Structures are given as structure tokens and as C-alpha cells.
Amino acid sequence: MPRSTLAVLAQLLADQEASIVKEWLETLSTGGQLQSGRIREPELRTQCTSFLQGLRTALAQDSNDTAAPAFAPVKQLLADISKSRAIQGFSPTETAMFVFSLKQPLVNAINRSELFAANSLAGVVWQVTLLLDTLGLYTMDEYQKSREQVIIRQQREISELSTPVVKLWDGVLALPLIGTLDSERTQVVMENLLQSIVEQGAEIAIIDITGVPTVDTLTAQHLLKTVAAARLMGADCIVSGIRPQIAQTMVHLGLELNVVSKATLADAFAVALKRLNRTVVSLKTDPRQQA
Amino acid sequence: MDRIPILKLGDALLVTIQVDMHDRLATALEEDLTNRIVKHKAHGVLIDISALEIVDSFIGRMLDNIAAVSRVLDADTVVVGMRPAVAITLVELGLSLAGVRTALNVERGMELIRLRHGAAERDVDVDNAS
Amino acid sequence: MSTTPPDTLPIRTSDDVVFVRQQVRLRAVQAGLGLVDQTKIVTAASELARNTLDYGGGGTVTLSSIDDNGRRGVRLVFEDQGPGIPDIPLALQDGYTTGNGLGLGLSGAKRLSNEFRIESALGGGTRVMIARWK
Missing domain, CATH: 3.30.750.24 (STAS domain)
Structure with missing residues (x-):
């Protein structure tokens, strides 16, 4: 029985996890994620690894619908990451880059791999792009929500602090x-x-x-x-x-x-x-x- | 019919409103107070509303009326103990009770009446002397 | 959490007005309104109940608790079969009254509520809806 593209992708993530994480971390640090010292390499590495594993589990369930229950753990992870980024003072771009910068390493991995037929490569890459875009936008939504909560809390604190009798x-x-x-x-x-x-x-x-x-x-x-x-x-x-x-x-x-x-x-x-x-x-x- | 008790305190009258006022009770209080001011030659009326959870325009009008009537009868009306939430609501409702004097509690209200009445008597003395 | 079902109370006497106030207070406390907001909605209810009694010749009030995606509050609908209000904008002006009140009932109740809607037809009675949110 031919395995679906998604299941094969999950297989690929498992096989090449180490190299993908390595490349992803490099892209992230070139992008300046580690520069400010707001987050350390080991923490970032853990986030990358957990995300990849979550993504793999979701894909293994043959799903690319981010609204499906299979994606709930991945989304929860992204929500947590966004929240901590918002509190740590990361910009929206920096926060979104976490997911978007996975594209290059993942596409490289697909190219290196021999799991896909040459004529199906474009389709696979397209699917991966769509998926990562959706997850990236989800990160933005969560980031925005966290920021709003921060603002509301600050407003309340300010109004309480600034009205002493x-x-x-x-x-x-x-x-x-x-x-x-x-x-x-x-x-x-x-x-x-x-x-x-x-x-x-x-x-x-x-x-x-x-x-x-x-x-x-x-x-x-x-x-x-x-x-x-x-x-x-x-x-x-x-x-x-x-x-x-x-x-x-x-x-x-x-x-x-x-x-x-x-x-x-x-x-x-x-x-x-x-x-x-x-x-x-x-x-x-x-x-x-x-x- | 229920009536709100009126206590005599020196030459002032004290009314403590403790029940949720319905309209007949308010009308009766207005009448009773007017009669008692005349009967006791009272110089002041203290209305303690610290137990009232709301003052609507009906009760507001009653307070205004009592103040106006007592002024005519040479007595000062002081409304005491209005709760913050009630005060905020009254202002929003559009009632300022401009003709009514107010005090934080009964004690301060009494002081206010004594002060005003004392001053009025001194004025009379000065007039007689001249 | 279940919300208390709507309640319809009669407004026929001035004692009913007192009872309406108490019931509105209960609803407001249930909805988690703060003390000032409770006082505002109860006062508004008192004004409108008295209008229903004095100008509408009596009627009813329907109390309901509202929960709109976690936003909680109290909604009151006063209805009477009285003569109706010929000129609503005029009736909503401060100090305007056809009776012997202060003319603050409608306008005041509007200021004390977050939502206010009034419908009236000459000879067809009056319906006033108010709501206060947490």
C-alpha cells in the first residue's frame, strides 16, 4: 500500500531530525534570535525539537488540517512559545520567524531525501509551505492575544497605582x-x-x-x-x-x-x-x- | 399603616430610614415631619439614610420637599450618611438635591445644625443690641 | 453554570415597585455586578417601574440574566398597555413630565443603563428595555 505524502514527511522528519534541527537553529541564530540574550541556545533547541516532534506526530496521523485534533499539541506548544516571546519582548517578526525559518531546512531535507519521486517534489514542497504558513500565522495570532492581555493587565495596574487617596x-x-x-x-x-x-x-x-x-x-x-x-x-x-x-x-x-x-x-x-x-x-x- | 419613627434630639428631629421606602411611607413621613417641626419648634431635621441602598427620584423629591418645607418653618434639614454608590447613582440620574444640606454622619449633622442655629441666634442678638 | 430563567413580575401597586427592586438586586448580584453597577440598575428599575405604574396604569417587568460569551449582565423589559408616549424624544428630555414627578425617570434610567430601547404607540402601550453589563 503506497503511503501518503504526509506519512512519508513524518518519516523524513524522524530520519533527519538531527540535521534539520541543526540547520534550523543556524537559521534562527543568523536571524538574530539568540543575540539579545532573551533566550538561550538550549532553550531554543528544546523548542525546536519539541515542535518537530509534535509536527511529526500530527503528520503521522495523516493530517495536514491544522484545525484537526491531531494538531492540538503542536498548536499548544506554539501558543506557549508565542506567549513567552510576547512577554520577553520579542517583535512580531522575530516571533513569526520561529516557524517560518523552518521552511528552508525542511525543503533542503526533502531535496536530500530519496523518499520522494522527483516529479512529486514540487507538490510536497507546496504542501509543507502551506502548512508552515498556517502555523506561522497562528503564532502571530497567539502573540497578538498575549500582547493584548499584557496591555490590559498593565492598564489595570496603572489605573490602580495611579489613583492613591x-x-x-x-x-x-x-x-x-x-x-x-x-x-x-x-x-x-x-x-x-x-x-x-x-x-x-x-x-x-x-x-x-x-x-x-x-x-x-x-x-x-x-x-x-x-x-x-x-x-x-x-x-x-x-x-x-x-x-x-x-x-x-x-x-x-x-x-x-x-x-x-x-x-x-x-x-x-x-x-x-x-x-x-x-x-x-x-x-x-x-x-x-x-x- | 406603617410609619417611620421620628426621634426628638435636643431641638432637632432625627429620622433614621431603615426600610426600603414605598411611596405611601414617604408621603406619610413628609406629613409627620412637618407637624413635628411645628409641634416641637425644632430648628433642625436630621435624615439618616445610611441604611438606604438606593435613592431614586421619588425619594430624592421627598428629601427636597422636606428641606423646602422645613426651611419655610425655620428649620435646617441635613441628610446624613449617603453611601458612595448611592451618591454616584444619584448624580448620574441627574439629581443634585441642591436645596438639601448634607453631612457624613449624624454627629456631623448635629454640629452643622448647632453651628447654623447658633449663628442665627447671634445675629438676632446683634440686631437687638443695635 | 446555569442562569436563572426569566421572571415576569406584575407592577400594580407601589409595593410591587419595592419587590421589583429587590428582585433586580438579586439578579444583579448573581450576574456579578459591582456595588455601583448594582445600585445603578436597581435605581433605573425603580424609575421605570414607577413610570409603568403612574403613566402606564400598571403592567409587568420581565427580568432576565444574560451571559453573552462570558459577558454577564441583567436585562429588564417593562411593558404596559397604557396610553403610550406621543413624543419619545421629548419624554427623554431631563425635566419633562406630564405628571408630577421630576421628569428624570426615562432620561435618568437611560443614563444609568448600558443599553436602552423604548417602543411606544399612542393607545398601544409602552415597552422599555434596559440592560446593564458587568
Whole structure:
């Protein structure tokens, strides 16, 4: 019974595994995969060997349909590789090259081998190319997915990190905002601040926007909503750090922040202390001189 | 019919809303409070809503009405203890309760009433003296 | 995980409005909505249930839990056989009311929801659908 092309290919992969891996590794390192030191030769070698073995197992089941269950282990391996590449900071090209650079060694191996009749070579090479292209694109998809996950996680971390509510004094909280305020982030900020107001029994909250690059209509609305919600709970907000350009933009946009605003956080703090009937005085004696 | 109890606290009245308000209850509270302000010559009304999980426009309107009526009767209304989620939702709903004073808790609300009332009495004294 | 089947509740009295609020809260908790989102959908439900009662002469609400590829939420459909709304855009304006409310019911409920759809025919009743996603 004549064996199928795929089964013969599997046979070829088994026979020439050592030489294919050697050549593949050379292509990869010429392509610069090892240069950055993000991955070491033994690790890359293991990945190459495992991929070839997975591919061989899939082909031995007489399948070239990458959606078939036979390819599931190979795809899982590629997904893992893509994920680690994405995290290690490989570029999309570098990641895709892992699979694509197998083409040359594999075609060389087919040419060297005597398993195929001369007139069937073109067809075999075509099949191999198609298969590797599909797997390469799959690698890209996985790479993209991992990158997106990284970005989402970072966004969440940034929004959590960048909205600390700090206590300045008994009853006085400050929220130093840094970076652009989008709707989702503002919601997190707003909830954090209001929750802190309850927990700390704070009567005054200072929202400092020195670190906010631009204030558009939406941002201004979010700010106003926060101030309004705080008022409903029984706390007053002071907005500080409105930069000159922002003040101008806001006037041009016809936005009026109908809230108490101060130029700097220090000014706002002074207002807060005054409302609480507190004041800061200098000590009569310099503590450094009493020793 | 159920009624929400009104407590007398010095010269202020304290209402703690602890049940999910239905409409008749809200209407009854408005009436009761008005009568009690007059009866006790109260100078302040504290409405503690810290147990309320939502405030919709109906309850919002009730709070607004109570504040307006008590103002006419020379008493300050202070709504205390609104939860953050409720406050955010009210703002989104479009209710600002502009005519209602607010405080974080009953204690602060009492202070607010004393402060306002004390100031008002001092003003009267000054007027008499001149 | 199985989702609770849809529920249809009557809105005939102001006590029904209270019951609707409680049921919506349960659904919202089941769908994993955060506290603020729960409060928003329950408040929106309260507004619409009151509209159904006051302007629609009573009706029903159908509560369903939604799970769209892992995106979970709550969907509410309020229906009445009342006189209908002649001018929907006008009814959606803040402060517009034909009764003695604040005119924030419809517009407010819309702002508090992620999805909002309204259908109404003069003499043919009103149907309002809202949804809030996690």
C-alpha cells in the first residue's frame, strides 16, 4: 500500500531530525534570535525539537488540517512559545520567524531525501509551505492575544497605582491625579475617593490635577460628577493644580468648573485647614537647637 | 399603616430610614415631619439614610420637599450618611438635591445644625443690641 | 453554570415597585455586578417601574440574566398597555413630565443603563428595555 505524502514527511522528519534541527537553529541564530540574550541556545533547541516532534506526530496521523485534533499539541506548544516571546519582548517578526525559518531546512531535507519521486517534489514542497504558513500565522495570532492581555493587565495596574487617596490631615484627603482621565479610570478614581471619604470620615477632599495633561469636556464632566457625589455624602471638594493652558482650554470650551479651585495643592490645603479651624504656626524655638 | 419613627434630639428631629421606602411611607413621613417641626419648634431635621441602598427620584423629591418645607418653618434639614454608590447613582440620574444640606454622619449633622442655629441666634442678638 | 430563567413580575401597586427592586438586586448580584453597577440598575428599575405604574396604569417587568460569551449582565423589559408616549424624544428630555414627578425617570434610567430601547404607540402601550453589563 503506497503511503501518503504526509506519512512519508513524518518519516523524513524522524530520519533527519538531527540535521534539520541543526540547520534550523543556524537559521534562527543568523536571524538574530539568540543575540539579545532573551533566550538561550538550549532553550531554543528544546523548542525546536519539541515542535518537530509534535509536527511529526500530527503528520503521522495523516493530517495536514491544522484545525484537526491531531494538531492540538503542536498548536499548544506554539501558543506557549508565542506567549513567552510576547512577554520577553520579542517583535512580531522575530516571533513569526520561529516557524517560518523552518521552511528552508525542511525543503533542503526533502531535496536530500530519496523518499520522494522527483516529479512529486514540487507538490510536497507546496504542501509543507502551506502548512508552515498556517502555523506561522497562528503564532502571530497567539502573540497578538498575549500582547493584548499584557496591555490590559498593565492598564489595570496603572489605573490602580495611579489613583492613591492620601490623608493629609484628620478629615482632609488628597487625590493627586496623574495622566489622562478616561471614563473607566475616572469611575475607579471616583469610587476610591468616595469610599475613602466614608472610611476616614473626611470632610474635605482635595483633587489635584497638576499631573493631568489635558482636560476635555468629558474629563470636566467626570470631575464635576465626583464633586457632586462627594457633596451628596457630606464632604466638600477642592480642585487644585489647574494649569494655565487647561484653564484657558476650559474657558474656550465653555466649561465652568462650578467648584472651589485653588492654584496649588498647598493653597488648597491651607483652605482646608482654615475650614477645620486649624492653622499652622512656626515653633518659637527651633527644635534643632534644643539638644 | 406603617410609619417611620421620628426621634426628638435636643431641638432637632432625627429620622433614621431603615426600610426600603414605598411611596405611601414617604408621603406619610413628609406629613409627620412637618407637624413635628411645628409641634416641637425644632430648628433642625436630621435624615439618616445610611441604611438606604438606593435613592431614586421619588425619594430624592421627598428629601427636597422636606428641606423646602422645613426651611419655610425655620428649620435646617441635613441628610446624613449617603453611601458612595448611592451618591454616584444619584448624580448620574441627574439629581443634585441642591436645596438639601448634607453631612457624613449624624454627629456631623448635629454640629452643622448647632453651628447654623447658633449663628442665627447671634445675629438676632446683634440686631437687638443695635 | 446555569442562569436563572426569566421572571415576569406584575407592577400594580407601589409595593410591587419595592419587590421589583429587590428582585433586580438579586439578579444583579448573581450576574456579578459591582456595588455601583448594582445600585445603578436597581435605581433605573425603580424609575421605570414607577413610570409603568403612574403613566402606564400598571403592567409587568420581565427580568432576565444574560451571559453573552462570558459577558454577564441583567436585562429588564417593562411593558404596559397604557396610553403610550406621543413624543419619545421629548419624554427623554431631563425635566419633562406630564405628571408630577421630576421628569428624570426615562432620561435618568437611560443614563444609568448600558443599553436602552423604548417602543411606544399612542393607545398601544409602552415597552422599555434596559440592560446593564458587568
